[in-house]
Amino acid sequence: MVLDGAGWHIATDLRVPDTVTLVRLPAYSPELNPVERIWLYLRERFLSARVFPDYEAILDACCTAWNALTDEPERVRSIANFKYIARVNA
Structure with a gap:
């Protein structure tokens, strides 16, 4: 599992199963x-340059964007494909 430097990713009481490897990214990366x-x-294609009238409209737009993305698993693969991930999984 790849982790950034968020505070909740460095909790000292986190118990990680032996079957999970934590890969911490360098700071500011x-x-x-x-x-x-x-x-x-998602921001570029669905959510930017828009004004939402209320919270429900924001939630609906986010759900629509997420559902559109999940309908295209190859796009997700191409967007999030990093060589280092393949090496970690090897």
């Missing part, structure tokens, strides 16, 4: 975090 690229894609 959003370009290495696949989920950052996913969020960028």
Whole structure:
């Protein structure tokens, strides 16, 4: 599992199963975090340059964007494909 430096990712009382390997990204490296690229894609294609009238409209737009993305698993693969991930999984 790839982790950025968020405070909840460095909790000292976290118990990690033996079957999970934690890979911590270097500080200040959003370009290495696949989920950052996913969020960028969603913002650029679905969520930016819009004004939402209320919370429900924001929630609906986010759900629509997420569902559109999950309908395209190959796109997710292409956006979040990093060579270091393949090496970690090897």
